[in-house]
Amino acid sequence: MENKHRTQSAHTNVPQPIRSDGAGATDLGPRDIMRDIENVNMFVPPVTDAGLIPNMRFSFSDTHMQLNHGGWSREITVRELPIATTLAGVNMRLTPGGVRELHWHQQAEWAYMLYGRARITSVDQQGRNFIADVGQGDLWYFPAGIPHSIQGLEDGCEFLLVFDDGHFSDLSTLSISDWFAHTPKEVLSANFGVPESAFSCIPSKQVYIYQDIVPGSLESQEIQSPYGTIPLSFKHQLLAQTPIRTPGGSVRIVDSTNFPISKTIAAALVEIEPGAMRELHWHPNNDEWQYYLAGQGRMTVFGGSGAARTFDYRAGDVGYVPFAYGHYIQNTGNQTLWFLEMFKSDRFQDVSLNQWMALTPRELVRDNLNVGPELLEALRKQKWPVVKYTDSP
Numbered sequence: 001m002e003n004k005h006r007t008q009s010a011h012t013n014v015p016q017p018i019r020s021d022g023a024g025a026t027d028l029g030p031r032d033i034m035r036d037i038e039n040v041n042m043f044v045p046p047v048t049d050a051g052l053i054p055n056m057r058f059s060f061s062d063t064h065m066q067l068n069h070g071g072w073s074r075e076i077t078v079r080e081l082p083i084a085t086t087l088a089g090v091n092m093r094l095t096p097g098g099v100r101e102l103h104w105h106q107q108a109e110w111a112y113m114l115y116g117r118a119r120i121t122s123v124d125q126q127g128r129n130f131i132a133d134v135g136q137g138d139l140w141y142f143p144a145g146i147p148h149s150i151q152g153l154e155d156g157c158e159f160l161l162v163f164d165d166g167h168f169s170d171l172s173t174l175s176i177s178d179w180f181a182h183t184p185k186e187v188l189s190a191n192f193g194v195p196e197s198a199f200s201c202i203p204s205k206q207v208y209i210y211q212d213i214v215p216g217s218l219e220s221q222e223i224q225s226p227y228g229t230i231p232l233s234f235k236h237q238l239l240a241q242t243p244i245r246t247p248g249g250s251v252r253i254v255d256s257t258n259f260p261i262s263k264t265i266a267a268a269l270v271e272i273e274p275g276a277m278r279e280l281h282w283h284p285n286n287d288e289w290q291y292y293l294a295g296q297g298r299m300t301v302f303g304g305s306g307a308a309r310t311f312d313y314r315a316g317d318v319g320y321v322p323f324a325y326g327h328y329i330q331n332t333g334n335q336t337l338w339f340l341e342m343f344k345s346d347r348f349q350d351v352s353l354n355q356w357m358a359l360t361p362r363e364l365v366r367d368n369l370n371v372g373p374e375l376l377e378a379l380r381k382q383k384w385p386v387v388k389y390t391d392s393p
Helices: 002-010 033-038 176-181 185-192 353-358 362-369 373-380
Strands: 057-059 066-068 071-076 088-094 099-104 109-123 129-134 138-142 148-163 235-237 244-246 249-254 266-272 276-282 288-294 296-304 307-314 317-321 326-331 337-343 387-389
Touching: 057 307, 088 099, 099 176, 129 138, 148 288, 249 387, 266 276, 266 326, 266 387, 276 353, 288 307, 296 317, 296 337, 307 317, 326 337, 353 373, 362 373
Parallel strands: none
Antiparallel strands: 057 317, 066 071, 071 088, 088 148, 099 148, 109 129, 109 138, 109 148, 138 235, 244 249, 249 266, 266 337, 276 326, 276 387, 288 317, 288 337, 296 307, 296 326
16 A cells, blocks of 8 residues: 555656755655645755754644634644744634623733724723724734723624734633633622622623624714823724835834834834845844735745755745844745734834945955955945845746
């Protein structure tokens, strides 16, 4: 049986781990051919890859789905991607009327609306309240310890949540139903000044996500706090922000400079057109957590001491780059590549390799790298775009 399988594999037109220089050999299986096709740069690494760079890719498709009446969630934490210690991500869907119950976290929550619309509510430590509707391309941010809720509107919604701790799990948050379930009813009665019978039907455990009806208009749900409204908005319309256009794509940067409440997470929404790349660069302030929205691309991460590794990404994948590691992102498909890059920081910062070299004495660059005059002339003309076109495949 084994020999028959190997014979068939040898005559099937499937990718093999053999580089163009002849390095490698056929994989006789068993194997997941579709997985190999999706991860061509890991299956047949570029000759420049070397060393022991850890895994920096994980797909939401490979995570556990938490299914509830009213929606679902799945998450990528250090449990799934051990290198990702600074940030964790949750992908969540709410049906029309579906509710992520009243809850709060020990971590700050940053979110990007992928599809649909939702209503978010919150109250801060000074008794000031906030209620708003968010749509596709909008963000919200709730500081650590601030209670909030999320509810799907007419067509429901799907969104990405990012938390400023890689060990975070959304299934172990602090929720109002869980607290009620674990507080004696006589205490609840004394606290609210109502009979114990008022709590005879409370949930016996955390509700997490539940189905409800679609709420009415914002005006119909408005409650005036005697202390006023929250002064710094928890909502930001990222897609309404004017992008920075560059050769090969665009970028929208959002951090505490234009979204003041977002003190612990900075981000950029990057667009890379077919045939273009996010230039060679690194970030001097923290690790980078990526979420791929559309298209497909590849990234080589350079970690020094001769270590580098190339990864393939597509929509729904999470990527990660440790602090100060060099990298790029190249569009390897025939459609626009969109992704978010996020940092546990109040500011977005990066260092362009092109810019560094262009602002360094040319003789020093020439003698350090033994490069020709063509590169030096190209550096002289550089305008240091975030994304640029490349002739590479």
